[in-house]
Amino acid sequence: MGELYRLPNPKDTEREASDWIARMNADDVTPDDRARFEAWLRAHPCNVKAYADLKATWNELVKTGPLVRAVYFGQAMNAATTRQAQSSRWLAGVLAATVAAVVLSTVWSFYKQQADTRFQTAVGEQVAVTLPDGSSFNLNTNSRVDVDYSPGSRVIYLERGEAYFNVAHDAGRPFWVHAGDRWVRAVGTAFNVYLRPAGVQVTVSEGTVKVVDAGGGKLPPSDASYAKSAAAVTAGEQADARGSADVIRALNTAELNRSLAWRQKSLYFHDEPLGNVVNELMRYTPLTIEVVDDSLRELPVGGTFQTSPEGAEALLKMLEDGFGARIRRPGADHVYIEAVTE
Structure with a gap:
């Protein structure tokens, strides 16, 4: 970790x-x-x-x-x-x-x-941070947060990447996470926030959180304003917040475990399109990996990979040995995955 x-x-x-x-x-x-x-x-x-x-x-x-x-x-x-x-x-x-x-x-x-306290991780690095009240968060690869912690507030600004939060119960002092254009509010629960290019993904493993449109504000909304527009996400659910919409879906146990597996430094995929697998593994390596052919991009892939550059290399070797793909490296930091043509 x-x-x-x-x-x-x-x-x-x-x-x-x-x-x-x-x-x-x-x-x-x-x-x-x-x-x-x-x-x-x-x-x-x-x-x-x-x-x-x-x-x-x-x-x-x-x-x-x-x-x-x-x-x-x-x-x-x-x-x-x-x-x-x-x-x-x-x-x-x-x-x-x-x-x-x-x-x-x-x-x-x-x-x-x-004053905020900033924590950030390099590519492939993960860290754990514990707050004075016993709350904690795990910061995933290439991520950054600012912590605004005081006797009156518990606010985390996720500026980049992904973090898993385990919140000590304190009804009088809500725990807020700001990510992209959303606020996530918790009192005492455990949840994951992933700030992606397409939006904010919130996955809850314990309790319930409320997801609120930030409206461009950098301060947590008041109790009255958030209560009117908040979307409740409970244990075993995942919310994808994009623009003005919050799409909430239930996860089975296997899906929930896969979503949070990065905390054990592993990624699990089950019949996932190769393009999605590559995008996830690129978060943990300095390599830029491109899938050249559309047919390969949709190829279903399964397996367990480390959250490290070694994990990306394992995928490339599997594609080359097991699927007959061509792995081309024009430079030290760039890889192309190509289909072999007769």
Whole structure:
């Protein structure tokens, strides 16, 4: 499945980032402090962004007034050599801590409300991400999402590709996914969203979701507006949203399993036209594969293939050995599938 990502709790990130701002600007910062700080940064992308935003604000604060440093009060007092200096530096420390607390609090409020966390995968890569409330999603090949998570909202923007969501139940905080021209709303369920060139495909494995026309909006619709036009998709159903229409159909167990098989790094096909099989496998390889002949494009194909470049190569070998097709490679990244003519 690739790397496992866990989104930190925003409150914990706020506290840790503030602590590191203070520690790294202290007079007695040590090599061990720096090593632990670097390890904290590497622990999660959220830490890097949070610290960078806070550090930028801190630098602006330093530029606009006398040099203030985030130091412990005791250190400021011990460093003073006279009573007057001691008093002066203690007051500076109080001022620094007070101003920094106000500024950092403001920045973090803005950060938690506005900043999105982006996750994306390369061709053939898959990752899993866990949110602080226990909700999670698996991101398929060549996909990208922006996560807007806060105590008041759970919103995922699927900008490209495909993701499977497992949503922790929270009736007071609906889980929204924006993909193409649709919003998908869930409270506690499991479902798959695939953003395709032809539209949005939603497959539900547990519970019920509501599919709503986004109407060009980037904010989730209100409860009143979505309730009027939402299409309900329940477990075992799949919705194809194209333009103004939502076509919902029931899947049998085998069809449902095939639709979600990519999470086990496999693709299953049963008498599927070769053109469709090629289009799916191309998502997992840098190769461009073209089926030259119409008769081959409609050829029914079945089998199990890996969600990787090896899977595409296995298909090409099967066509060449089992169906007598000609596989022509004019370059390293292009393949033509041709029928053999006598």
